Amino acid sequence: MTVVLTIQKYRKRYIFFALLSMALFHFTLLFSSKISFYKLMGSGKNGTFDKNPDWQQWVILAAFKNDIQPENFDKKKLIRQLYGRFINRWLQFFGVQTTSIFLTPLEGHGKWDGKIPFEFKEKNYDHKGQIAVLTRATIRISKLIPFWSNVPAVANKMQNAAGLISSIGIGEIPFIKQATFSIWENKELMKQFAYTMQEHKNVITKTRKENWYKEEMFVRFAIIKSVEL
Incomplete structure (x- = not known):
């Protein structure tokens, strides 16, 4: 695939x-x-x-x-x-x-509209070089206020994160079905942002504790090539 x-x-x-x-x-x-x-x-x-x-x-x-x-x-x-x-x-x-x-697709978990959209021939945890990450979620209507009130702190830190090459916020339905696609120099720097940056850790904790998401998915990809036209 x-x-x-x-x-x-x-x-x-x-x-x-x-x-x-x-x-x-x-x-x-x-x-x-x-x-x-x-x-x-x-x-x-x-x-x-x-x-x-x-x-x-x-x-x-x-x-x-x-x-x-x-x-x-x-x-x-x-x-x-x-x-x-x-x-x-x-x-x-x-x-x-x-x-x-x-x-x-290298590895990941979760669903998108009830489907598992990507196939992983074999999970590659040791991929070297640039890596792309897709994080998406369907936010519960009752949790929109706490979710969006926590976004700016993480977004501001992410833009200056070590190893971040580029990122784009995407979504199917404004405010509710949201995703971030980001490209990193390597997996280690991506994980450094995800698991050691305090603001991001706080959001992960709140997400689990307060059950913000109706559905979520996280996938890592190897980058084959980018073509501009």
């Missing part, structure tokens, strides 16, 4: 069409024989869980049934080969900039 996360950046004048694409793209992805799982999501502004949406930035996350290698694709035809002609023509017509990150 290969997972691809495609970040799409629209121009300001096309924001309406960016919103519209989140409905229209479902028809292509839902009937793709190559894709076993997908999500269409918006983005937050500050690289993590964020109440302020970035109306210009949108995301496709897709799990492909078979392993795919980016070097086997014609770069100019990458989006069409991944997602089909309709999505390719749409993004080209509106001059959308895309970054597609090819990933291999």
